Amino acid sequence: xxxxxxxxxxxxxxxxxxxxxxxxxxxxxxxxxxxxxxxxxxxxxxxxxxxxxxxxxxxxxxxxxxxxxxxxxxxxxxxxxxxxxxxxxxxxxxxxxxxxxxxxxxxxxxxxxxxxxxxxxxxxxxxxxxxxxxxxxxxxxxxxxxxxxxxxxxxxxxxxxxxxxxxxxxxxxxxxxxxxxxxxxxxxxxxxxxxxxxxxxxxxxxxxxxxxxxxxxxxxxxxxxxxxxxxxxxxxxxxxxxxxxxxxxxxxxxxxxxxxxxx
Amino acid sequence: xxxxxxxxxxxxxxxxxxxxxxxxxxxxxxxxxxxxxxxxxxxxxxxxxxxxxxxxxxxxxxxxxxxxxxxxxxxxxxxxxxxxxxxxxxxxxxxxxxxxxxxxxxxxxxxxxxxxxxxxxxxxxxxxxxxxxxxxxxxxxxxxxxxxxxxxxxxxxxxxxxxxxxxxxxxxxxxxxxxxxxxxxxxxxxxxxxxxxxxxxxxxxxxxxxxxxxxxxxxxxxxxxxxxxxxxxxxxxxxxxxxxxxxxxxxxxxxxxxxxxxxxxxxxxxxxxxxxxxxxxxxxxxxxxxxxxxxxxxxxxxxxxxxxxxxxxxxxxxx
Amino acid sequence: xxxxxxxxxxxxxxxxxxxxxxxxxxxxxxxxxxxxxxxxxxxxxxxxxxxxxxxxxxxxxxxxxxxxxxxxxxxxxxxxxxxxxxxxxxxxxxxxxxxxxxxxxxxxxxxxxxxxxxxxxxxxxxxxxxxxxxxxxxxxxxxxxxxxxxxxxxxxxxxxxxxxxxxxxxxxxxxxxxxxxxxxxxxxxxxxxxxxxxxxxxxxxxxxxxxxxxxxxxxxxxxxxxxxxxxxxxxxxxxxxxxxxxxxxxxxxxxxxxxxxxxxxxxxxxxxxxxxxxxxxxxxxxxxxxxxxxxxxxxxx
Numbered sequence: 001x002x003x004x005x006x007x008x009x010x011x012x013x014x015x016x017x018x019x020x021x022x023x024x025x026x027x028x029x030x031x032x033x034x035x036x037x038x039x040x041x042x043x044x045x046x047x048x049x050x051x052x053x054x055x056x057x058x059x060x061x062x063x064x065x066x067x068x069x070x071x072x073x074x075x076x077x078x079x080x081x082x083x084x085x086x087x088x089x090x091x092x093x094x095x096x097x098x099x100x101x102x103x104x105x106x107x108x109x110x111x112x113x114x115x116x117x118x119x120x121x122x123x124x125x126x127x128x129x130x131x132x133x134x135x136x137x138x139x140x141x142x143x144x145x146x147x148x149x150x151x152x153x154x155x156x157x158x159x160x161x162x163x164x165x166x167x168x169x170x171x172x173x174x175x176x177x178x179x180x181x182x183x184x185x186x187x188x189x190x191x192x193x194x195x196x197x198x199x200x201x202x203x204x205x206x207x208x209x210x211x212x213x214x215x216x217x218x219x220x221x222x223x224x225x226x227x228x229x230x231x232x233x234x235x236x237x238x239x240x241x242x243x244x245x246x247x248x249x250x251x252x253x254x255x256x257x258x259x260x261x262x263x
Numbered sequence: 264x265x266x267x268x269x270x271x272x273x274x275x276x277x278x279x280x281x282x283x284x285x286x287x288x289x290x291x292x293x294x295x296x297x298x299x300x301x302x303x304x305x306x307x308x309x310x311x312x313x314x315x316x317x318x319x320x321x322x323x324x325x326x327x328x329x330x331x332x333x334x335x336x337x338x339x340x341x342x343x344x345x346x347x348x349x350x351x352x353x354x355x356x357x358x359x360x361x362x363x364x365x366x367x368x369x370x371x372x373x374x375x376x377x378x379x380x381x382x383x384x385x386x387x388x389x390x391x392x393x394x395x396x397x398x399x400x401x402x403x404x405x406x407x408x409x410x411x412x413x414x415x416x417x418x419x420x421x422x423x424x425x426x427x428x429x430x431x432x433x434x435x436x437x438x439x440x441x442x443x444x445x446x447x448x449x450x451x452x453x454x455x456x457x458x459x460x461x462x463x464x465x466x467x468x469x470x471x472x473x474x475x476x477x478x479x480x481x482x483x484x485x486x487x488x489x490x491x492x493x494x495x496x497x498x499x500x501x502x503x504x505x506x507x508x509x510x511x512x513x514x515x516x517x518x519x520x521x522x523x524x525x526x527x528x529x530x531x532x533x534x535x536x537x538x539x540x541x542x543x544x545x546x547x548x549x550x551x552x553x554x555x556x557x558x559x560x561x562x563x564x565x566x567x568x569x570x571x572x573x574x575x576x577x578x579x580x581x582x
Numbered sequence: 583x584x585x586x587x588x589x590x591x592x593x594x595x596x597x598x599x600x601x602x603x604x605x606x607x608x609x610x611x612x613x614x615x616x617x618x619x620x621x622x623x624x625x626x627x628x629x630x631x632x633x634x635x636x637x638x639x640x641x642x643x644x645x646x647x648x649x650x651x652x653x654x655x656x657x658x659x660x661x662x663x664x665x666x667x668x669x670x671x672x673x674x675x676x677x678x679x680x681x682x683x684x685x686x687x688x689x690x691x692x693x694x695x696x697x698x699x700x701x702x703x704x705x706x707x708x709x710x711x712x713x714x715x716x717x718x719x720x721x722x723x724x725x726x727x728x729x730x731x732x733x734x735x736x737x738x739x740x741x742x743x744x745x746x747x748x749x750x751x752x753x754x755x756x757x758x759x760x761x762x763x764x765x766x767x768x769x770x771x772x773x774x775x776x777x778x779x780x781x782x783x784x785x786x787x788x789x790x791x792x793x794x795x796x797x798x799x800x801x802x803x804x805x806x807x808x809x810x811x812x813x814x815x816x817x818x819x820x821x822x823x824x825x826x827x828x829x830x831x832x833x834x835x836x837x838x839x840x841x842x843x844x845x846x847x848x849x850x851x852x853x854x855x856x857x858x859x860x861x862x863x864x865x866x867x868x869x870x871x872x873x874x875x876x877x878x879x880x881x882x883x
Contacts, residue, residue, distance in 0.1 A: 053459065074463070076458050076461050076464070079461035084461075085459055087456070091453055091455060091459070093449055093453055094452065094453075096448065097567075100445065103445060104445070104456075104457065107449075107462050108462070112443070113470075114470065116441075117438050117442065118437050127442075128441070128442070131442075136571060168460075171460065316683060316686065363868045364864070364868060367871070369682065370616075370617045371867055374617065374867075375864050378815065378860035378864050382861065385854060385857045388853075389853045389854065500811070504690075504694065541702065544699055544702065546694060547693070547695030549691070550687055550690060551691040551692055551695065554677060554684045554685070554688040554691070555688070
C-alpha cells in the first residue's frame, strides 16, 4: 500500500476574465474514500471538477492523479486513466437508448476501429458482445435494467441522473466525480442514490461529489472540502466541518449545525 | 422473411435487371444517381453520423478524379489500380485541411469548407503545379479494364457503379453499427459528453473526414474514367450543395434515406424534364420546409438493435 | 506608387460594399446567433431590382443622375428590406427554438431558392447596367487619377454606415438592438419586444445589402445571379475579420478586406484574387476566431 493520495490538487488556480473562480486550492483525496466538495453557489466547485476532468486548463497549479500530472491532458485521456464524471446539467445523448448511452462509457476500454468494424473480425464481435454485457451489468447496477431500450430523453429526471452514473461506471473508473447527483431527486430517489454511492465505494471506486443536500453529504462523506469565492476555507471530517466557525459564517443564515436547508 | 428484407431483395433484383430494358440514356441517369449516391453516402459519414457541417465534399471528389486523371494520362497507370491511390490522396488532403478546422463550431465549419472547395476549384482553374490543365481540364483518361474486359458502355459502367455502391452500403452499414459508428453519433449528440465519456472527439472527427474523403476520392476515379475528360466545372461548390442536400433531405445518418435522397434529387428532374430548370428552386424551398416540418429528413435513421444473449431474466432488446 | 494608390482607392470602394453587406451578417448574428446564408442573395436581388427600376422608370433622365440614383437607391432598399423581413418570418422564425443547425440548413435552402428564382426570372446570363448614367470622369488627387464613381461609392457607403452607427447608438430602437444582442433573455425581461428587434434587424441588414447590390451594378456594370455567393462569402469574411456581432467591426473588416484583396490581386496574383479572401477567412477562423474587435468568450461546460 502506498500512502500517496489518489488525487492531489496543489495550488490550483483558474480565472475567467479577471474573476478568480478557483484561487490556490489544494487538497488530497485518499483512495477508497468519499469526499464532498461543498460551498455556496458560485464558490467554484464545478470549476474544480472541470479542471480535474480536463474541460478547463488551470492557469496555475498542479493536478496529480495516482502520482501522474493530468493538468494539461485532454479529457478522454483522463477518462481512460480512470477518472469518470457526471454533469450538473445532465448531459446524456438524448436521442439514444439507455443502453447506447452506457455503451459510450465502454468505448475507451474497446479497441476496434474503422477497418475492424467493416470486416467484422471475430475478435471485434467478441469485444462488442463483452461491451454489451458490461453495459447491461452497469444498467442493472443502477437499477435501470428494465429501461434499457428507452430513449434517454424520455427517462425521468432521477433516472437520467442514474443513467449518467451508469455511463460513467462503464468507463471502469478508479475515481468517480459526481456533480450534484441528487439534484432534482425526491426523498425516495435520494435514499436509493445514497445506497448506490456507498455500493460504488464498496466496489473500490473513490468518489468526489458536489452536493447541496447536507443530510446526504454528512451521512456518506468521509471528508469534506469547503470552498468560498474560489478559496478553500476548511477541510476535515463532517463532524469538524459542522462546528467550523468559518464555514458557519460562510453559510450565512445557517444558525445551527443541523441547518441543512440553507446549505 | 421480414418485410424490410423482402423489400431490399426486390430493390436489388430490380436494379440488377433494370438495364436490360433501358436504353443508354436512362442507364446514364441511373449511373449518375449511383455516383451521387456513393458520394452522398461518403458525405453521410461526416455530415450524418458525426454531425459535422461539411459543404466542401466536391473538393475531395475533385482531388480523387484529378489524381486518377494525372497519374493515368502521364504515367499510364491502369485506372482501377488508381482507385485506392486516389482515395489515399483525397484522404491525405482531408487530413491536412481538416486538422486545423476540426474544432470549429457547426456553422463556422460550414463556411470554412465552402472556402476550401472554392480554393480547390480556383487552384484547378489556375493549373496548379502545371498539372491540372487549367480551365480546360484533362482529357484522354483511359477506361477501366477488369480482367481483360474494357468497361466502356453505359451498361458496363452501370454494373461497375452499382457494384461499388452495394459494397459501400454493406461496409457502411457495418460501420454504422460499430464502436466507430456509435462514437461519431455520440459526438453528434453532444461532443462535450462524448469527450467526457472517454471518446477522443478530435480524433474521431478527423477520421470521419478522412474516411469520407477517401471514399469520395475513389468515386472520383470512377467518374474520371467514365467521362474520360474532366474539368474544374464538374467540381464546383454547387456539386457540394447537391451532395449536402441529398443527405439532409433524405435523412442524415440514414443509409436508406441517403439512397432515397439520391434517387429523388438526381432522378426526379430527369423524369420530369420540364421540371429540370426549377429543380434547385424546389430543393431550396424543400430544405426550408423540411427543417420546419420534418427536420430529420424523409427517412430518418431507425434505432439500432442489439441482440443480448444474457441470463434467463433478460429479454431481447427490441425493436 | 501610382498603382498602389489606385488599388488602395479601388480597395476602399469595394471594401465599402463588403462592409455594407457585412453589416447585415453581423447584425443578424448579433441578435440571433445565426449566419444568414441567404443574405448574399438579398444583395443580388438588390442589384437586379436596381437594374429593373433603372431601366423601366427612367428616373435618372427625369431627376438628373444623382437625384435619380438617390431615389432609386431608397426604393431598392425599401423593397429588399421587405423581402428580408419576409424571409425571417417564413424561414427563420418557425425555427427559433429548433437546434441551431436546423436554422442554418433553412438559411441555406432559402439562399438556393432565391438564387434560382433570380435565375428563372432574369436568366442565367450576365446582365448589363446602362453605363451612361453617371459621367465617366476622373479627378486627380495628389497626382493619382480617381474615377468619380469610385469616390461616390465610397462616400455613399460611409454615409450609410455613419447613419447606421448613429441609429444604433442614439435611438431607442438602436439601443434595443444592442441590448438584444448582448442578452436576449434579459432584454425580454426589460420589456424589449425581441420579435420587433429581430424584424428591424431583418429590415436594416437587407436594405444595406440591397443598396450594396445596386452599387456593384453601377461600379462594375454587370451582374449575375450567382454573384451573391461570392460577395456574401467575402462580406462574411469581413464580418469575421472585424469580429462577428460587432457593428464597427464589420465596417472595419469590410474596408480592410477590400484593401487586402485589391493589393493582393495586384501584387500577388489576379487569378488567385478570390482565393485570397477565402484564405483570409480560414486563417482568421483558425487563429483568431473572435476577429479584430471581438472578445473571447469561454464555453460553459
